[in-house]
Amino acid sequence: MPGVLATRTLRDPKERIATLLVVPFMNCGAKLPVYAVLIAAFFPRNRARMLFILTMLSWAFALFAAKIIRATILKGPKTPFVMELPPYRVPTIKGLLIHSWERTWQYIKKAGTIILGISIVLWAMMTFPGLSEKQMAAFAGRESGLESAFLASPQVKESIGGREGLERLDSLYAQYRRALRESDDAALAGLEESPLFPVVRTAVSIEQGKGTAAIHDKANLAVAEQYVQLRKGMHEMTARRQQAMLDRTVAGWMGRALEVVTRPLGFDYRINIALVGGFAAKEVVVSTLGTAYSLGEIDPESADSLSQRLKNDSHWNPLMAFTLLVFIMLYVPCFATVLIMSKESSWRWAAFSIGFNLVTAYIVALLISKGGGLLGLGA
Numbered sequence: 001m002p003g004v005l006a007t008r009t010l011r012d013p014k015e016r017i018a019t020l021l022v023v024p025f026m027n028c029g030a031k032l033p034v035y036a037v038l039i040a041a042f043f044p045r046n047r048a049r050m051l052f053i054l055t056m057l058s059w060a061f062a063l064f065a066a067k068i069i070r071a072t073i074l075k076g077p078k079t080p081f082v083m084e085l086p087p088y089r090v091p092t093i094k095g096l097l098i099h100s101w102e103r104t105w106q107y108i109k110k111a112g113t114i115i116l117g118i119s120i121v122l123w124a125m126m127t128f129p130g131l132s133e134k135q136m137a138a139f140a141g142r143e144s145g146l147e148s149a150f151l152a153s154p155q156v157k158e159s160i161g162g163r164e165g166l167e168r169l170d171s172l173y174a175q176y177r178r179a180l181r182e183s184d185d186a187a188l189a190g191l192e193e194s195p196l197f198p199v200v201r202t203a204v205s206i207e208q209g210k211g212t213a214a215i216h217d218k219a220n221l222a223v224a225e226q227y228v229q230l231r232k233g234m235h236e237m238t239a240r241r242q243q244a245m246l247d248r249t250v251a252g253w254m255g256r257a258l259e260v261v262t263r264p265l266g267f268d269y270r271i272n273i274a275l276v277g278g279f280a281a282k283e284v285v286v287s288t289l290g291t292a293y294s295l296g297e298i299d300p301e302s303a304d305s306l307s308q309r310l311k312n313d314s315h316w317n318p319l320m321a322f323t324l325l326v327f328i329m330l331y332v333p334c335f336a337t338v339l340i341m342s343k344e345s346s347w348r349w350a351a352f353s354i355g356f357n358l359v360t361a362y363i364v365a366l367l368i369s370k371g372g373g374l375l376g377l378g379a
Contacts, residue, residue, distance in 0.1 A: 024333035330361035
């Protein structure tokens with residue numbers, strides 16, 4: 001947005017419009033949270049290099065787009081670039097504090113109005129109307145069936161008992177994982193006093209891929225293995241319920257409709273929902289993806305970060321992540337920028353910017369997706 005406002009210093013109208021149209025290609029602070037999430041998930045060993053590549057790409061696309069625009073729809077003679085620099089002065093503490101407060105307050109107003117408002121609207125669109133009571137009861141019945149099958153095992157009956165024992169086991173499991181994550185030795189020592197602790201410790205060892213040959217208590221090992229299978233089944237059922245819930249929402253219907261266009265890029269309906277929200281403000285992409293990938297989470301204490309969730313999702317891979325990064329870098333400017341564009345030029349040029357950026361982003365992302373697929377990078 002400040003870059004669009006800065007174009008008013010250009011004297012030539014055609015050069016000012018051309019600059020205004022290519023400014024949205026440049027990286028801005030609003031895109032950095034999206035970059036941080038995707039780079040951390042799929043390019044953790046090359047974070048600085050990936051951010052540098054994206055910066056270079058944004059400059060290259062902006063320069064190339066400016067060249068195309070000036071050679072086609074905005075033909076005209078070039079004007080010499082002359083910039084009159086103001087006299088340099090040492091900044092004062094008072095001036096520094098005033099400018100810092102102005103920028104901070106400007107962001108707070110944006111985050112508390114546009115970003116927060118759109119996030120609430122998107123959350124509502126991703127929540128309602130939702131599943132019917134009959135469908136929710138069906139999922140609850142399946143989950144109850146998994147628990148009943150687990151409790152019906154003779155070894156489980158002997159060591160755990162009924163559903164109350166399963167609740168204690170679940171609580172102990174969550175406390176043990178939290179204590180391990182926080183390296184809380186005092187909490188670990190307290191948990192060891194529980195008679196169910198050997199089952200929990202063995203189950204965690206199995207989930208972490210550690211060997212079980214050294215475990216001599218075969219009864220606890222059998223219960224732990226069944227408990228791990230129960231947790232896997234419950235997680236799969238939760239994922240199915242989450243997808244069914246999102247499918248039966250306004251945002252889900254919208255995302256599914258857009259899949260006809262975005263399927264060649266590898267984007268599913270959840271990514272489509274986030275991209276629609278990104279038109280309001282690019283920061284909303286992160287919050288929308290977080291909502292789409294965390295609906296119905298059972299235990300907030302054990303919820304993975306968004307980066308880890310995307311990394312563990314079978315639909316995602318580094319090629320798709322890079323395709324999405326480039327698409328977000330190039331596609332439509334945010335709503336506030338479009339408003340400023342209309343005031344600095346006209347609604348005709350603002351609408352052209354939306355279409356031009358969207359078509360450019362789609363073509364480039366399609367080339368990256370298909371080209372990477374031919375090279376085997378998406379496997």
